[in-house]
Amino acid sequence: MLRYDMGEGELRNWVIGEDSFNVRYLAKYEAIMSLGNGYMGVRACTEESYPQETRNCFVAGTFNRSGASEVTELPNIADVTELGIWLDGEGFHLEKGNIEEYSRTLNLQTAELNRRVIWRNDRGNRFEMVFRRFVSLHNKHLLGMRAELTPCTAAAEISIRSGINGQVTNSGAQHFAEGDKRIYDKKMIQYAAATTESNIHVVTHCHHRCLVDDAEVAAEPRLSIERRKVSLEYTFQVEAGQTLVFEKIANIHTSLDLEHRQQEAAKLCEVSLDELRLEATKGYGELLQDSAKAWREKWAALDIKIKGMQEFDQLAIRFAQYHLVIMAPAHDNRFGIAAKGLTGEGYKGHSFWDTEIFIQPYFLFTDPGMARNLVEYRYHTLDGARRKAKENGYRGAMYPWESALTGDEVTPEWGPVDVVTGTPTRIWTGLIEQHITSDVAYGVWQYYLATGDQLFMDTKGYEIIMETATFWASRLTWNDARKCFEIKDVIGPDEYKEHVDNNAYTNYMAHWNLQTAIACYEKLQHAPSGMWIQLRNRLQLDKAYEEWQQKAENIYLPRPRETDLVIPQDDTYLGKKLIDLTKYRNQQEVALILEDYNMDQVNDIQVSKQADVMVLLYLLEHYFSYEVKQANWRYYEPKTLHDSSLSMATHSILASDLGEPELAYRLFGLAAGIDLGRNMKSSDQGIHTASIGGIWKCVVFGFGGVRAPGGQLRIQPRLPEAWDSLSFPLYWQGDLLKIDITHDAVQVAKLTDLNASLRLSIDGQNYSLESKESITVSLNTGKR
Template sequence: MKNYIKHDPWCVVEEGFYPEYNEITESLTSLGNGRMGQRGNFEEHFSGKTLLGNYVAGVFYPDKTRVGWWKNGYPRYFAKVLNACNWIGIDVKIDGETLDLGLCTVSEYSRVLNMKEGILERRFVATLSGGKQVRVHAQRFCSIADDEAGAIRYSVTALNFEGKITLTPFLDGDISNKDSNYGEKFWDEIRKETAFGEAYLEMRTKDTPFKTELFNVCTGMKFDISLNGEIVDFQCKPVKAEKYVACGTELPVKTGDEVVLYKYAVNLASLNHPTDQLLTHAKAYLQRISEKGFDQMKAEQIQAWAERWDKNDIVIEGDSDSRTDAAQQGIRFNIFQLEQTYTGEDDRLNIGPKGFTGEKYGGSTYWDTEAYCLPFYLATADQKVARNLLIYRHKHLQKAIENAANLGFKDGAALYPMVTMTGEECHNEWEITFEEIHRNGAIAYAIYDYIRHTGDEGYLAEYGLEVLIGIARFWAQRVNWSGDKQKYVMLGVTGPNEYENNVNNNFYTNYLAAWCLRYTLEGLNRHKAAVGALLQNIHFDFEVETAKWQHIVDNMYYPYDAERQVYLQQDGFLDKELLTVDDIAEHRPINQKWSWDRILRSCFIKQADVLQGLYFFEEDFDLDTIRRNFDFYEPMTVHESSLSPCVHVILAAKLGYKEKAYEMYLRTSRLDLDDYNNDTEDGLHITSMAGTWMSVIKGFAGMRIRNGALSFSPYLPDQWKGYSFRITFKGQVIRISVTPHHIEVENFSNQSVSFAVDGALIELDANGRKVLEIAQQK
């Protein structure tokens, strides 16, 4: 764990210059607006540790897959999020000497991400080698109001000299990905253009043998300069090089003078604009935002974020100490990153595991979206946002059918990809690509989750059943009948616990498959008439296929240990030496200290596996069953997946394990802030951040949906004095506030609402409010 980030309820604060942690802080201070984003890199040149990162949503490159040998059905390519043109760059020279914090003496340094406003701010004093001293104050943001644009205010003050300050704002497209094979670069230059105070650079992704879509991105910039608060005329020297454009200007200054450069930039992609009009559109877009000016853009940014926080904030009350600030900062940091990664405006986009904060994991869509992110957007955003996440998968159904066909499945069976940009599988690890098929079930579960939360039953007939049938056909072909067990079994899979590969009868996968078949059967029985044309088009033999599915549901095999009365993660799990994480404290994290062979032979669990199933389907199991399984598996879980702690919070809270629940909450909420797994420098764990929200709402507040209505069973962690949040459910908005002695509920809707608190039915009039007294904390 790193402890250099200051605890603050609304900001991520780096006080003092920590060049050894710079890549971590770059991740933590990343910005985005759903269309574009970038890491918290310096505007000026920096010769120290840095991972440059600028990203445009939906733009990717199909890189060559590197494997030892090819296997039938293997993905054609490995899709990766592309590091795009660096739009934030400003070269700074003081009397010809480059400002470089790697070579200067740095003092009074701070870097602050204001999450309330979505603004990154940096201040420092730099003493150059010749003794000249400058004060720099930089602010920037990716605009939520103008979501293809960003703006920078970069101030340089001469502290002890009279001379010349040279500012050269630039656009640099000659960049590469850190993870590129063989050091390849992925962009070709199409055109570049400079004029007074502005420049444009249009790039296109390189062509490949894979014949995927090529993307053009036009990046443009305009800038103004002020001296001591007044906009000034300046001379501008255009600079052009390969994949690079810049405009340099030189200003004479004396001690105390402040020079400010206002830089406006846009990233326009051919996804959203006609390719042959990108440059024209970029010029018009830049003209519009530069006429607004930095201050107006900033005001609109602050207002846009205020509207978001009004819907999604979780407020934690406690002692005015570091512990409470740490908890409050953690939840807001996670919510902030989710909001700036995905806005739900475009059903072609999804939520990448690193968002706009890094390149790792390549593709933009994993099962994380359905299992972890969807509940957050269901409860905090307009219904269309969650619906667009589901439509994204419906649009990829034919690709999922092709993916399954590549592996030998037939008759419309669909296997959704583990990693994708377009619906085509593009993962590069065989044991995940071929075996981690539980991702199919997460997509089915998301449809169920969406309908029960929104009441949008029409979605099932319009889109959902077509997806469910494809997935159900896959499960029906993926299982086989075991004459020995007289049950259906599923062989050669990898469950959520990726520290086990190629196992038989993973409990979670088997249970999820049977549930999916059952849920699809229920949906077909409810909507058979409405989907008659669909069933005919996909050649669905209703009697034969549904009978087969029901037989599988009734006869699925689940590995179970009768002595311990727990479900086994998979066949043979008890053959392992059963240790706890306390037995290997000095070896953690094992994914960085052990060989893969040793990990696979150990009992240690990367993330919730059996417990993931008990979390999804807790209504199917009594409390004692959940307790026995939690007590058995949690001590063996190393939580080396970001997706793990939140599931344990929710189950621990349900079981009354308050200390364990809070321990896991801090781990999930501060996973990146404290760099628990020594990997924050690669980028943040965006998709798991929704798990932090679930830890509070489903964990501490005990929110569930029972019989079509909301239900809460809240308790207050001992470390807090209170917490509150808002939930949108079936178009109605309620607020829950929990304190040591009462629970306050408010209805912000213009119609009455009913829900349960600790089993008691609560009726709230339109815009009503009630205070419920509680005798004691659970």
């Protein structure tokens, strides 16, 4: 059973765990208890193997295509986590014998996974076993494991087989050529292999050390080299009450790593082997301390504190922040964040609009350096976006719906079986879910507003905004009857509506993209630089500017209806048939509607997979009045099934905006429960990174009321009744702030002094923070 109360004392609300073993739920725990550091991610598989497991290790950016008919995906790296354990000749396995005690915990504070088992075999012999594991935040290449095995009732022969297993696949797809295998000093193993298509070399090492009652013991292991697999097997006689400790330290390096560029494969093996020899001398304990120290420093900078009736809320926000850290490639700006992070094979490691709309905001306000990595990733993939535009008959840059390393489109063409026809479903998102292009531009602009990073804009940001605007200018088509430009045949955020015309979200965001490009052009015209002149000439921006103006002035923007202020989601949504959605609104699993209707049928029903117009009202909040937001909430919310994990958080934020904090709080709980909740099948393919980012947005943007319309920081808190106070750190334009909120007051402290004066709005009143100043504002009065 999933537990939230296993942390005691200083670890209260820092630990998630389970208190019983159930093989049916392995995937849930593998995903939510994953370890990582942004460079690598390792699913929390048990040391002993089960047929139901999904044993994954991923390294960011190492994309490969396993065959001509496949799309590129993150390959499953050779596994180091499995241990074969024999106790008196009997293989240890929790589906045999008797489990007397069981617990497994993930300590979010130190990022250590810990499992304790007291197990009695069929002959009545009792063993206590403790398994510990971490992925280092101090050294991105490093993973540590430790097994402590104690015979309790009688002496026992204990055998442990450990190695590197390159037989792992991505659901059957093999991404590596046969590897080179080496054993050094009967302690160290090396496994080196290259991806089959992208030719990325990956070298994995592991080092073993054995101790009995804390004294290192010599051992003569049995050596084994098989196809794609190499291992050592150790056997010990252990007295009752003695503890055999088995430590395994591993590292992973790739030819894609910045520090290994231009290195030959042999040199890569040599350098990484030398590193592990040095690191392994420290032992598990010291290496864990190094990593835990890095985590403590991380938490000191970003911990959010919630005081209230439900302690789960404090744990939930820490769980979200933990996963945001381990999914983010802080080491390299060439890589994006996958829809499942590095915790599972779902969506093949590809990046979506999740990054800009749901994940990047967290880093904008807590780690601007990582936020810069994310916008620079989109710059590195700009040429791929240009290629996609050209291939589809457009100009400028058309960003892919699913992005990997190059920015070329990598969305699969076919999906699940159609419940009516029995044939595979065509996936249209890669061709016509095009709002991603303006989402990328929006992310760039939000980064600029939050950081004031002019160098990035001069060298990269303006180019993205202007090339995406040029795409939209070429994408628009003229409707002579309406006397306006339209965007026809798209999918909006509501993916239950395919091949629609004038999706409101898409049109408004395209209009925003054009207007922002126009504003940037006009700003740069008044302060020309050599860099701007080069960009203007290279992209023919004088001509593009005229086109942007013409198209922006005449683009069709669906307006609120006079009768009820509802904005048409697209040209036909409001005319589609209505059905009773109660069954699907109360569902325990997502997408149950697709078991009763196929996509063509769902396309003809007024039902939304996820927030669509709602996202528009949130992102472009200054475009719409409070009354329009309320009217659209009342119309679309009952028709939204939240069949995407992206949806709950957006609705929670809007509920806060509309003065319904208790509904917002309930939706926050539902969003937090997508991965951390008790649905034991929700995370089998990996955690939901957009929802994880959305949890933080619910807290800071929703309940904390933080926004930055037009580039000025605004704080308009709406705490739920369940919370007494909320405290969080916030970066704004280079300065670090600390925000403390109660139901009665807001305190803002400026902890750094990068800007002499910081202007902000609190509860509708404007203030200025000078130097390292603190300000307290009584809510609803605006008094200092």
